[in-house]
Amino acid sequence: MPDNYTGPLERLDDCRWRIPRSYKPGMRVDGLIYADDRLIDAIRGDRSPEQVANVAMLPGIVRYSLAMPDIHWGYGFCIGGVAATDPEQGGVISPGGVGYDINCGVRLIRTDLSLAEARPRLTVLIDRLFATVPAGVGHGGRVHFDKREMRRLLQSGSRFVIEQGYGWDADLAVTEAHGRLDGAEPDDVSDRALERGHDQCGTLGSGNHFMEVQVVDEVHDEHAAAVMGLQAGNVCVMIHSGSRGLGYQVCEDYLKLLHRVPEKYGIELPDRQLVCAPVHSPEGQRYLGAMRAAANFAWSNRQIMTHLAREAFESVFETPADRLGMHLVYDVAHNIAKMEPYNVREQGAGSREQEETRRIRAATVRERGTEGGNEETESPNQCESPHVGDPGVRVLCVHRKGATRAFPPGHPELPEKYCSIGQPVLVPGDMGRCSWVLVGQPASMEQTFGSSCHGAGRRMSRTAAIRASAGRDIHRELLARGVYARARGRTGLEEEQPDAYKDVSQVVDVLHAAAVSRKVAKLRPVGVIKG
Amino acid sequence: MPSVSVPTGFELFDHTADLGVRAHAASRSGLVAPATAGLYACVGQLVPGGDAQPVEFVLEAAAPSNPGACANLLRDYLAEVLHVLETRRRMLIDLRVVEFSPLRLHVRAQSVSIDDTRSDAQREVKAVTYHALSIVDTRDGCAATFIVDI
Incomplete structure (x- = not known):
């Protein structure tokens, strides 16, 4: 079997490539990959498009098996994959469509501090964060919950840990799903999963997880940035972590x-790691109950780390966190499955008129983007949100594995x-290099089941990154770029060095051009802690 | 791979963002020890400490007639090893394979603490996956392949 993808990829427009359902027997829908000419060759370089085609075979899949521009090979589903299934049409839920790290996600905390104000104490701040936030292999957390408390945490998510003092009430409103998925069933989480996670709530972990102090480097949408409290030159904190050992074990189980x-x-499957169950089956419901509990654990994990970050800032800047303006901007999951209503008549490529509208909108946004200046938001293009019971609206099980929810203006959630x-x-x-803040656009509801990309994706294996580090001092190189980094593991910085990743801006450009999500601000790292 | 020392019996290989292990032995039973060592090498350089305690793993095949039954048993065993490592911070030494058939994998070993002062844990292994999982006969005996999610 070749290492690269040799099947069909038909260009639909500047941003989308189709794998026709005729490619493989058993495909129920087309595959659709978002990419531009710069990215598509790399995408052909692994077998992830084959995985897009495999996912198209799942029972009840609606419209397309989708992949975002940061698509790369994963277990069963590709990373960057989005698949919506209709439970009323035999649609399935698949743990492989969520991944091992259930509700791995990202949150961003803004501050009133300018980089100029923070810089004199930046090294001390990163050292303090490194000492405060447990990170790395085998490092348990500072916060421990007994069995009864853990049960409440799995049911209630962020709300529970905020009630214990780890955060502010206002954090909940700006956390996806308010940091809690309904229908979590702690009884469906194994003792082994509880054991793996018992001391890991409030810990970063290792691998690609991080906490970064960043500065708002470019603002592309002044209005949206202002609403989020992001101002050019100001410092913010980004946290990337998930459900730790508890979530890994739920997936394994x-x-x-x-x-x-x-x-x-x-159900016939082309890959064991696409194992699945009908959403309405007892087995499907059990997985959903356990997955939701793990998702609630992940939100609690990021919430506790938010509290620890605020503590570190308070101590270094000798000012209460609220006076530093350390408000949560948002928290998004990028490995999850959720029940969401969509108008399935409109979802997808749609009519020629819809296509023409989309093409024109995309071209307009692309054109504005190339001008390079700040983009003022025009009157927001409000979406007509789908309501359960309306004609054509169905509640779908949306798998996002390495994909972020991107609801447009006006969405009721x-x-x-x-x-x-x-x-x-x-x-x-x-x-x-950088991270991005975008906002969801109406085309996400029409085309991608309200989804956008989640990151850059690796371009080097871990060993290749270590080899590429031979004779170099990554820590010193980062310092030369204005980034002070601390890592627990000896090879952590080498494996996670900037060259090991693709340029995230190329990924973001595609979905900006497709009008699925719009650029708001570019964030540049100035301090990093890694496991 | 520069970050780990690779003793005879297994090799690590790249698999996208993750790592794979290929273990070699003269017999199927002989695969268990190098596969265990390979899993540890994915985490980093782990040095056994003291406080030895006997442990035993008995894994029963869910579908013994499945051609991949032995590979699945090996994966299930490695998932146990990972669990012991992550939750008890202990590793296995002196492994003895009592039975490794398509029906059952039975392993006895000593569990010891990890010597944190001499160990260098680099990576967190989320799981031993089912991807590319295999045990095959080779000219010299057997080879097992598995991929770990980092």
């Missing part, structure tokens, strides 16, 4: 438990604060 389930329901601009979409890049 259910991949095993569901092994024979497809056979039971007469958005906090009032963001109703006019759309949902903040947080897209971390590498530790040397």
Whole structure:
């Protein structure tokens, strides 16, 4: 079997490539990959498009098997994959469509501090964060919950840990799903998963997880940035982590438990790691209950780390966190499955008129983007949100694996604060270049089941990155770029060095051009802590 | 791979953002020890400490007639090893394979603490995956392949 993808990829426009359902027997819908000419060659370089085609075989899949521009190979589903299934049409839920790190996600905290104000104490701040936020292999957290408390945490998510003193009430409104998925079933989380996670709530972990102190480097949408409290030159904090060992074990448990389930329901799969169960089946409901509990754990994890970051800032700047303006901008999940209503008549490529409208809108945004200046928001393009019961509206099970929710202005799930601009979409890049803040646009509801990209994706393997570091001092190189980094592991900085990742800006450009999500601000790292 | 020392019996290889392990042995039973060492090498350089305690793992195949039954048993065993490592900070030494058939994998070993002063844990292994999981006969015996999610 070749290492690269040799199947069909038909160009639809500047941003989209189709894998026709005729490619493989069993495909129920087309595959659709968002990419431009710069990215598509790299995408052909691994077998992730094959995985897009495999996902198109899942029962009940609606419209397309989608992939965002940061698509790369994953287990079962590709990373960057989005698939919506209709439970009323036999649609399935698949742990492989969520991934091992359930509700891995990103949050951003803004501050009133300018970089000029922070710089004299930046090194001390990073050292303090490094000492305060547990990170790395085998490092347990400062916060421990007994069994009864853990059960409440799995049911209530961020609300529970905020009640314990780890955060502010206002954090909830700007956390996706208010930091809690309904329907979590702690009883469906194994003792083994609880054991793996018992001391890990409030810990960063290792791998690509990080906490970064960043500066708002470019503002592309002054209005949206102002609504989020982001001002050029000001400092913010980005946290990337997930459900730690508890979530990994939930995925492990259910991949095993569901092994024979497809056979039971007469589902044929091309890859064992696409193992799945009908959403309405007892097995599907059990996985959903456990996955939601793990998602609530992940939100609690990021919430506690938010509290620890605020503590570190308070101590270094000798000012209370609220007076430093350390408000949460937003928290988004990028490994999750959720039940969401969509108008399935409109979702997808749609009519020629819709296509023409989309093409024109995309061209307009692209044109404005190339001008390079600040883009003032025009009157927000409010979406007509789907309502359950309306003709054509169905509640779908939307899998996002390495993809971020990107709801447009006016969506009823958005906090009032963001109703006019759309949902903040947080897209971390590498530790040397930049990360992005975007906002969801109406085309996301029409085309991508309300989804956008989640990151850069690796371009080097871990060993290649270590080899490329031979004779170099990555820490010193980062310092030369104005980034002070601390890492627990000896090879952590080498494996995660900037060159190991693709340029996240190329990924973001595609979805900006496709009018799925719009650029608001570019964030540049100035301090990093890694596991 | 510069970050780990690779003793005879297994090798690590790149797999996208993750790592793969290929273990070699003269027999199927002989694969268990190098596969265990390979899993540890994915984490980093782990040095056994003291406080030895006997442990035993008995894994039963869910589908013994499945051609991949032995590979699945090995994966399930490695998931146990990972669990012991992550939750108890202990590793296995002196492994003895009592039985490794398509029906059952039975392993006895000593569990010891990890010597944190001499160990260098670099990576967190999320799981031993099912991707590319195999045990195959080779000219010299057997080879097992598995991929870990980092």
